[in-house]
Amino acid sequence: MAKEDEKEAEGDAxxxxxxxxxxxxLPVVVLVVAAAAWFLVLKPKDDSAGAAAALPAPKPGTVVPLESITVNLAASHFLKVGIALQPTADATEVDGSKALDQLITVFSNDTIDSLSEPEGKDAAKKELVARIKLAYLPEEEITEEEIVKANEDVSGGKVKETNDLSAAEAEKRAAELKVQPLVYDVYFTEFVMQ
Incomplete structure (x- = not known):
């Protein structure tokens, strides 16, 4: 019986x-499988082949006020509006004519009712900032073909010219820029409707 107890103890051991x-x-195997799954499936992909990385935040330059202009609104109203551009610190000189052209494009034929509401004014400013940033892309860093392709991409292949983009398309395009525009921000210095 002692031999049976010994065999049983040996079997238990x-x-x-x-x-x-x-x-x-078991935990080691689970960890190895989990690490392999994370590496092969869940690990964030290196997007260097796809979309460009987010632009680094530019350093703001000195604010440059532009002369106020009067823009015709709908129903025989007008808007006297002044803006100031804040170029990036890297911009050597920013010509205000492109910004004033965009200001006229955004506000022409808008209604006094829509611009009287804070939401309407904010939406117009958001569109204006986007359009001004698109107007001040550094020419040495982006080609006309790249601009046309980006406009077609954002508009579903319908628009080649930047000025023909809708407000939403212009804002989306400005948010997806892969080069730093020469203008950092835009400020209203005057906004009088009559």
């Missing part, structure tokens, strides 16, 4: 060793 091995090996 061998079985216990297997159990310990399983208890130790």
């Amino acid at each position: 061998k079985g216990g060793g297997r159990k310990r091995l399983i208890i130790i090996a």
